Amino acid sequence: MRFGHLLASCVAASAIVSWQASAQQASVIDMDKAAERAVATVRQMTADEKTVLTHGIMPLPLSPNTPPMPADSIPGAGYISGIARLNIPALKETDASLGVAYVRGVRKDGATALPSGVAMASSWSADLMYRGGAMIGSEARAKGFNVLLAGGVNLIRDPRNGRTFEYLSEDALLSGLLVGAAISGVQSNNIISTIKHFALNGQETGRKFVDVKIGEAAARESDLLAFQIGIEKGQPGSVMCAYNRVRGEQACSSDWLLNKVLKRDWGYKGFVMSDWGAVPNINAALNGLDQQSGEQLDTAVFFGDKLGEKATTDANWAARLDEMNTRILTAIYAMKLDARPASPDGKIDFAANAAIAEEVAKSGIVLLRNRDGALPLAKTAKSIAVIGGYADGGVLSGGGSSGVHGENGAAVVRPVLADGVLASFFSQQYHSSSPLKAIRAMAPRATVTFRDGRYISEAVEKARQAEVAIIFATQWQTEGLDVPDLSLPDGQDALIAAVAEANPNTIVVLETGGPVLMPWLDKTAAVIEAWYPGARGGEAIASILFGESNPGGRLPVTFPARLDQLPRPKLDGASEFEPNYTGEPPTPDAKLAADFDIEGANLGYRWNALKGYKALFPFGFGLSYTSFASSGLKIAGDKVSFTVTNTGKRKGDDVAQLYLVNRGSEATQRLVGFQRVSLEPGESRKITLTIDPRILADWKDGGWSVPAGDYGFALGRNAEDLGTVVTLKMSARSWKD
Numbered sequence: 001m002r003f004g005h006l007l008a009s010c011v012a013a014s015a016i017v018s019w020q021a022s023a024q025q026a027s028v029i030d031m032d033k034a035a036e037r038a039v040a041t042v043r044q045m046t047a048d049e050k051t052v053l054t055h056g057i058m059p060l061p062l063s064p065n066t067p068p069m070p071a072d073s074i075p076g077a078g079y080i081s082g083i084a085r086l087n088i089p090a091l092k093e094t095d096a097s098l099g100v101a102y103v104r105g106v107r108k109d110g111a112t113a114l115p116s117g118v119a120m121a122s123s124w125s126a127d128l129m130y131r132g133g134a135m136i137g138s139e140a141r142a143k144g145f146n147v148l149l150a151g152g153v154n155l156i157r158d159p160r161n162g163r164t165f166e167y168l169s170e171d172a173l174l175s176g177l178l179v180g181a182a183i184s185g186v187q188s189n190n191i192i193s194t195i196k197h198f199a200l201n202g203q204e205t206g207r208k209f210v211d212v213k214i215g216e217a218a219a220r221e222s223d224l225l226a227f228q229i230g231i232e233k234g235q236p237g238s239v240m241c242a243y244n245r246v247r248g249e250q251a252c253s254s255d256w257l258l259n260k261v262l263k264r265d266w267g268y269k270g271f272v273m274s275d276w277g278a279v280p281n282i283n284a285a286l287n288g289l290d291q292q293s294g295e296q297l298d299t300a301v302f303f304g305d306k307l308g309e310k311a312t313t314d315a316n317w318a319a320r321l322d323e324m325n326t327r328i329l330t331a332i333y334a335m336k337l338d339a340r341p342a343s344p345d346g347k348i349d350f351a352a353n354a355a356i357a358e359e360v361a362k363s364g365i366v367l368l369r370n371r372d373g374a375l376p377l378a379k380t381a382k383s384i385a386v387i388g389g390y391a392d393g394g395v396l397s398g399g400g401s402s403g404v405h406g407e408n409g410a411a412v413v414r415p416v417l418a419d420g421v422l423a424s425f426f427s428q429q430y431h432s433s434s435p436l437k438a439i440r441a442m443a444p445r446a447t448v449t450f451r452d453g454r455y456i457s458e459a460v461e462k463a464r465q466a467e468v469a470i471i472f473a474t475q476w477q478t479e480g481l482d483v484p485d486l487s488l489p490d491g492q493d494a495l496i497a498a499v500a501e502a503n504p505n506t507i508v509v510l511e512t513g514g515p516v517l518m519p520w521l522d523k524t525a526a527v528i529e530a531w532y533p534g535a536r537g538g539e540a541i542a543s544i545l546f547g548e549s550n551p552g553g554r555l556p557v558t559f560p561a562r563l564d565q566l567p568r569p570k571l572d573g574a575s576e577f578e579p580n581y582t583g584e585p586p587t588p589d590a591k592l593a594a595d596f597d598i599e600g601a602n603l604g605y606r607w608n609a610l611k612g613y614k615a616l617f618p619f620g621f622g623l624s625y626t627s628f629a630s631s632g633l634k635i636a637g638d639k640v641s642f643t644v645t646n647t648g649k650r651k652g653d654d655v656a657q658l659y660l661v662n663r664g665s666e667a668t669q670r671l672v673g674f675q676r677v678s679l680e681p682g683e684s685r686k687i688t689l690t691i692d693p694r695i696l697a698d699w700k701d702g703g704w705s706v707p708a709g710d711y712g713f714a715l716g717r718n719a720e721d722l723g724t725v726v727t728l729k730m731s732a733r734s735w736k737d
């Protein structure tokens with residue numbers, strides 16, 4: 001990776017120091033040395049061997065006439081044969097960023113589910129991301145997998161995206177630093193992680209044919225920057241390209257994205273694997289794709305014999321094939337897959353791993369509203385009415401390839417489709433971690449009733465009879481399908497409004513994939529956003545409700561006040577195309593364009609700042625049971641310092657946030673640094689951050705450029721609640737990646 005001198009000195013907030021330290025202890029990744037070894041191995045390969053690593057199957061019985069699977073494959077997402085003669089291990093791949101996927105029970109084993117991506121990102125903690133990544137990576141390894149298809153980092157451009165829950169945030173710096181930490185954690189197990197889906201995979205509607213229109217500068221300053229930072233920090237062995245088209249080309253066959261941006265400009269040395277069923281034709285190889293994954297899902301096996309034939313007759317193709325092998329082997333050697341092979345009989349300490357999932361969940365829960373200190377609840381409460389959300393059974397999980405489940409599968413399975421081949425693939429599933437049980441354990445003397453919320457009159461009656469009503473409201477998101485709007489489905493908005501009317505002491509617990517609207521907000525006493533909180537979500541929610549944990553989560557995504565605050569109030573393609581979960585074009589010539597140039601690099605809070613919109617809850621927002629103050633902001637060059645104090649009476653975590661708020665006369669807003677801190681009552685901590693110059697810069701003429709002028713910075717409680725502006729004069733500078 002080539003850095004200018006400016007970037008060489010650019011390390012992120014000191015918040016990541018501890019995960020960097022643990023990452024270094026775990027393993028040193030030397031891609032250059034691995035690449036040298038890879039070149040030597042490729043020299044020993046026969047022509048036949050050269051197309052072994054470049055393609056593979058999805059080792060699952062996809063249809064009744066599926067041929068037998070290779071003896072050493074493990075049911076999961078992917079299998080690439082190894083080459084025993086050269087001691088090259090097979091690649092055994094499993095999804096995904098939230099843990100080892102359950103693949104609908106085909107493997108009949110369970111794993112530990114981390115909270116959703118956006119829940120983890122709400123912790124704003126690279127250290128926790130690292131530990132979560134290390135935990136799920138250890139489970140993948142113990143099950144015999146040596147590739148974890150983790151590292152989902154597409155920026156949240158639209159909260160209706162069905163995969164919002166899998167991703168991290170709307171901000172490139174936050175997303176990039178967090179995903180880098182998660183990848184380091186995964187790879188500390190001597191397995192490969194991906195970073196995905198490269199790039200601009202911003203909606204599920206028409207996902208295999210939607211063409212994303214975006215200018216180069218806007219792309220480099222937003223989605224691509226998140227990948228760039230994530231790759232620098234995490235050094236993933238592989239990049240997974242995306243389903244969608246970008247600027248007219250399929251992302252998995254985009255010379256611009258793969259050859260120019262990733263490999264040339266960023267100097268990336270690992271390999272690009274395709275998403276499953278995302279390879280348009282053999283030319284994708286020349287355009288930078290190194291490996292065809294899940295080949296049964298494409299129209300042909302392009303990277304097997306066909307590629308071999310090209311290489312025997314054309315020197316260009318032969319050189320490219322060698323490079324593809326070199327890159328795949330570089331990742332294998334860098335992560336030491338051959339020296340420390342994974343085997344399926346590893347031990348998993350499920351209790352210890354669940355404790356990590358619970359810690360992450362608690363750290364990511366966001367307290368959105370707390371009228372007159374309604375929370376935390378007293379453990380001496382006499383009567384509590386718990387309503388809705390299958391809170392008696394468990395906590396919601398997102399759908400699609402990232403679905404993880406414990407032993408014996410989900411606690412609750414709620415069908416979504418009644419008919420067709422996809423019916424068994426898509427259903428709403430709940431992890432076995434009952435909030436109701438956890439609430440009962442916290443308040444053992446209380447009478448705790450439960451109603452499922454199907455009948456409003458019944459829920460209202462129970463709420464009226466109790467001191468406190470706690471409503472669990474869910475919004476299910478899944479890969480393959482966007483949500484049509486930001487309401488809570490199944491009449492839950494009406495249920496909450498009626499219950500809150502009946503009992504002023506109504507607490508709403510949201511288990512949503514991403515932002516939702518809250519028409520009932522003013523009537524409630526308190527609201528917490530618990531997202532999809534993972535294997536121990538019920539316990540984490542109860543811990544926050546009763547004050548055993550002090551909420552320190554902050555929103556990594558803007559909650560809009562209205563749909564028409566979004567750059568595209570109407571989601572592209574949603575009304576033209578029938579939802580089909582696969583994103584396949586209904587006809588070969590179907591066309592769909594998504595104009596990301598509308599907001600360009602100004603996603604979420606940056607879009608609101610430009611437009612003067614006030615969010616329902618802004619980016620960075622989150623309340624606490626204590627209070628914090630920041631002071632003494634000083635900026636010298638790229639070094640920033642200030643002090644955070646816990647001014648309240650309880651121990652708690654704050655997330656210090658530093659924003660650029662103007663550049664000369666230009667109104668702009670950019671998160672330039674952050675750090676989560678844990679403080680005792682009355683305790684102060686000095687924070688130091690280093691600014692990544694790319695955050696202050698524009699992408700211009702093929703490089704980064706910081707225009708001369710006065711730059712205004714402010715500490716913020718969130719993106720809308722900003723402190724005193726400190727102005728710094730900057731001289732012009734520009735550099736190349």
Ligand code: BGC
Pocket residue numbers: 077095096149196197275276401
């Ligand atoms: C998803 C990827 C996943 C792959 C393998 C695709 O549908 O987009 O994120 O890794 O399937 O299951």
